[in-house]
Amino acid sequence: MDENNLYVSEIIEKEFSQYKLFELLKEDDFYNIEKTDVIIKKNTPFPLSQNNVEYIYYIYDGIVAVSVGDEILEFKGPSEFVGLSYDALDGSSQGFTAKSITKAKLCRFVKSEVIAKTMSTQEGYLYHYKSMLDQYGLFTHKFTTIKKTRKEQVYISLQELAEKFGCPDDRNSNSLKIPTDFSRKILANYIGIGVSKLSEILSELQRDFLITIDNKRQISVVSNHEGNKLKSPEWE
Secondary structure, three states: OOHHHHHHHHHHHHHOOHHHHHHHHHOOOOOOOOEEEEEEOOOOEEOOEEOOEEEEEEEEEOOEEEEEOOEEEEEEOOOOEEOOOOOOOOOOOOOEEEEEOOOEEEEEEEHHHHHHHHHOOOOHHHHHHHHHHHHHHHHHHHHHHHOOOHHHHHHHHHHHHHHHHOEEEOOEEEEEEOOOOOOHHHHHHHHOOOHHHHHHHHHHHHHOOOEEEOOOOOEEEEOOOEOOEOOOOOOO
């Protein structure tokens, strides 16, 4: 990517973030749309469509798993939308499901109203463009990761979850703890392997000093000592 395209990409990322979109949607000065705050208990599914009405949710707090069929596709956290761009495959969010893995506080919108309000603005197409780029990046990344070894897949997934949802490990300043809400069953589903295989690879990664696991089975991902940036090791 050349410097001009990189600059444009950075501007779009900053100015048309999901938080900025939420700020636009909750404005009542023009095109007031329905919005409802909802609390979802831990490990509770909630609808992306119901009675032929599709919904979009903005996450105030909590973590949500988005699945296609029985397979977890991605995890969403605070300041992100659920259901915003899953329509690129077949024109609707049918087939996609959402489930909280922690208690979650959300703001619910009707998807058709979100699209109408967004596209009524001069910058609307840029929000749509950014949303499509995010989804393209997600599917491209998933496809690329599939080509790697199981051990790489597990380590990369743990890195990403630690960077996005982790917190510093009090025992080791070079580590990030993954929330215990990410159970072995959830992790195995997300990565696409069995629980026993996951446990085997976690033990390997622990022996390689790439992760630690405490007596409560909480996983911490160890940094490779390049600031706080977690990087994959050189796999043989």
